Amino acid sequence: MEMSSSQVEAIVKQVLSSLSADPAASTVSKAPAGSIPRTAHVAMLTGLEKFEIKEFPMPEVGDDDLLVRVEGCGICGTDAHEFKRDPFGLIPVALGHEGTGEIVKMGKNVKVDSAGKPVAVGDKIVTCMIFKDNPDITMFDLNKKNVGGADVYGLLPDDDCHLNGWFADYILIRGGLGSTFFNVSDLDLDSRILIEPCAVLIHAVERAKTTGILRFNSRVVVQGCGPIGLICIAVLKTMGIQNIIAVDGNAGRLDFAKRLGASDSVNFKDYSGVEAMAEGVSEKFGGHLADFAFQCTGSPAGHSNIYKFIRNGGGLCELGFFINGGDATINPHFDICSKEITTVGSWVYTLRDYATTFDFLKSAKAIGLPINELITDKYPLSRINEAYQKNLAMTGLKIAVMPD
Numbered sequence: 378m379e380m381s382s383s384q385v386e387a388i389v390k391q392v393l394s395s396l397s398a399d400p401a402a403s404t405v406s407k408a409p410a411g412s413i414p415r416t417a418h419v420a421m422l423t424g425l426e427k428f429e430i431k432e433f434p435m436p437e438v439g440d441d442d443l444l445v446r447v448e449g450c451g452i453c454g455t456d457a458h459e460f461k462r463d464p465f466g467l468i469p470v471a472l473g474h475e476g477t478g479e480i481v482k483m484g485k486n487v488k489v490d491s492a493g494k495p496v497a498v499g500d501k502i503v504t505c506m507i508f509k510d511n512p513d514i515t516m517f518d519l520n521k522k523n524v525g526g527a528d529v530y531g532l533l534p535d536d537d538c539h540l541n542g543w544f545a546d547y548i549l550i551r552g553g554l555g556s557t558f559f560n561v562s563d564l565d566l567d568s569r570i571l572i573e574p575c576a577v578l579i580h581a582v583e584r585a586k587t588t589g590i591l592r593f594n595s596r597v598v599v600q601g602c603g604p605i606g607l608i609c610i611a612v613l614k615t616m617g618i619q620n621i622i623a624v625d626g627n628a629g630r631l632d633f634a635k636r637l638g639a640s641d642s643v644n645f646k647d648y649s650g651v652e653a654m655a656e657g658v659s660e661k662f663g664g665h666l667a668d669f670a671f672q673c674t675g676s677p678a679g680h681s682n683i684y685k686f687i688r689n690g691g692g693l694c695e696l697g698f699f700i701n702g703g704d705a706t707i708n709p710h711f712d713i714c715s716k717e718i719t720t721v722g723s724w725v726y727t728l729r730d731y732a733t734t735f736d737f738l739k740s741a742k743a744i745g746l747p748i749n750e751l752i753t754d755k756y757p758l759s760r761i762n763e764a765y766q767k768n769l770a771m772t773g774l775k776i777a778v779m780p781d
């Protein structure tokens with residue numbers, strides 16, 4: 378085919394203009410991809426309900442350390458309490474423990490993660506607990522029932538490094554502290570942000586199984602459909618449990634509970650009094666009370682009521698009182714003795730629960746559960762104060778903070 382010189386000119390012009398429209402072309406003046414900036418930005422909680430973005434020099438990466446570029450971090454209920462009241466007395470503190478990001482620099486001694494899986498620059502990781510007093514603990518050591526007594530990034534006292542929490546654009550994971558971390562490059566970003574809260578439920582279900590009452594064909598009540606109760610439902614569904622009733626007072630959350638695996642729901646606003654609610658539960662189970670219940674609210678009334686939904690000889694896992702929410706009244710005769718209820722408490726997780734959590738997230742997706750929709754809002758780091766106010770308003774589910 379012959380082309381006229383004007384046609385050639387038109388093609389050349391088109392190619393040139395498409396080149397200059399290439400978004401990559403306009404970023405050439407910025408730092409080349411993969412380079413590490415000289416400073417990092419950390420959202421420091423410097424007072425009650427007040428984060429300030431602080432800039433710090435990028436720290437040296439020691440032989441046992443990892444420098445990680447943060448990709449996102451969820452806000453936990455624990456963070457919200459620290460934001461409002463500083464119960465841990467940590468201010469000023471770099472918060473954020475539900476984070477994930479990409480390794481940009483590694484010390485020469487770091488070869489594998491806490492499970493023994495190889496890691497390299499470019500891999501995506503999450504952190505788990507920090508065992509300052511017992512750095513030799515491994516993920517298969519079950520002597521410790523949960524994380525209690527260990528530290529986590531995002532709840533450490535501030536120090537010379539400052540890059541101690543995931544609400545930042547970089548975080549330094551220090552081998553010398555007894556840090557644990559996992560290579561989760563095979564999970565998408567939203568799933569990685571959900572790992573830590575999901576581990577809480579993996580642990581709760583493991584605790585529930587120790588009663589011998591929770592089985593694949595059990596009738597299960599999950600009370601409270603905040604992120605914890607909703608994830609609980611998804612974990613049970615992924616285990617193959619079909620008879621799950623969600624209990625909450627929010628119709629939107631109950632609808633989402635059904636999409637995450639609940640077979641039915643009870644809106645407590647439709648019932649007056651706990652006896653009527655218990656009847657409502659029993660009706661939905663075809664005339665039976667629950668074999669097992671998960672109490673996922675932080676409300677004393679929630680704890681008092683839950684026993685009424687459980688059959689004689691049934692089981693209960695209480696995991697809603699993550700922090701001290703006050704005393705709850707029960708009737709030991711009717712609620713526990715005469716019914717012979719087996720109760721377990723559950724709090725946080727073990728290292729081993731993390732490994733199970735990675736599989737749970739993959740299985741949940743494989744059976745079509747819309748687990749990533751748990752993240753309802755994403756705020757840039759520079760607007761972290763708004764993100765926390767949104768969390769306190771409880772109008773979303775999981776709120777995530779992403780670097781600017």
Ligand SMILES: [Zn+2]
Nearest residue numbers: 453455475573
């Ligand atoms: Zn948390």
